[in-house]
Amino acid sequence: DGGITQSPKYLFRKEGQNVTLSCEQNLNHDAMYWYRQDPGQGLRLIYYSQIVNDFQKGDIAEGYSVSREKKESFPLTVTSAQKNPTAFYLCASNDQENTGELFFGEGSRLTVL
Amino acid sequence: GQNIDQPTEMTATEGAIVQINCTYQTSGFNGLFWYQQHAGEAPTFLSYNVLDGLEEKGRFSSFLSRSKGYSYLLLKELQMKDSASYLCAVFPGTASKLTFGTGTRLQVTL
Numbered sequence: 001d002g003g004i005t006q007s008p009k010y011l012f013r014k015e016g017q018n019v020t021l022s023c024e025q026n027l028n029h030d031a032m033y034w035y036r037q038d039p040g041q042g043l044r045l046i047y048y049s050q051i052v053n054d055f056q057k058g059d060i061a062e063g064y065s066v067s068r069e070k071k072e073s074f075p076l077t078v079t080s081a082q083k084n085p086t087a088f089y090l091c092a093s094n095d096q097e098n099t100g101e102l103f104f105g106e107g108s109r110l111t112v113l
Numbered sequence: 114g115q116n117i118d119q120p121t122e123m124t125a126t127e128g129a130i131v132q133i134n135c136t137y138q139t140s141g142f143n144g145l146f147w148y149q150q151h152a153g154e155a156p157t158f159l160s161y162n163v164l165d166g167l168e169e170k171g172r173f174s175s176f177l178s179r180s181k182g183y184s185y186l187l188l189k190e191l192q193m194k195d196s197a198s199y200l201c202a203v204f205p206g207t208a209s210k211l212t213f214g215t216g217t218r219l220q221v222t223l
Contacts, residue, residue: 031210033210040218041215041216042200042213042214042215042216043156043200043213043216045210048210050208088153090155090156094211096207096208096209096210097207097208099143099144099161099204100143100144100146100204100209100211101146101158101161102146102148102156102158102202102211104155104156104157105155106154106155107153107154107155109153
């Protein structure tokens, strides 16, 4: 089945550590996105990529980094520079040439201890 | 710029009808999405409106007025499982990213 797979689903991190969240899609979508969601809040865009080897900052990119070496993969690294990383992280992809409908992964919940 | 407004919270009674409004001002418009998101889960697609008018899909309907920059999601015969956040998002056009509103948290009570 086509879809988006995020891992891990739950992650605990000590302060000062970098962590990487995985996102893989087999929908053949060119565009991929990372969103952050805090309790009771909407989605905030961290980074997005519209093509392999290229990505752009979203609204809250500070303290995060990404790479897009393959069409299927768009990992997100939460660095120690991110002051308040505890949140729910959602990866998504879409075909921007069509309706633009976003398909989401199941999310990764990061907790900093 | 992009601006999408939705009410933050709404409460409705089981079995009732509720209308969740969304107004938008965006540079470019190709269509408007509604997503449902239960707490701790990923958003799921509800509807996509491109043309003016009402589209019905079971208990859920979505309306769009492009000239007024306005949409609403209508939920009928509310059930407890409809308690969730409802996200309005605009697709500005080809090669553009979606712009989301902050979402409306709906609580269905007995």
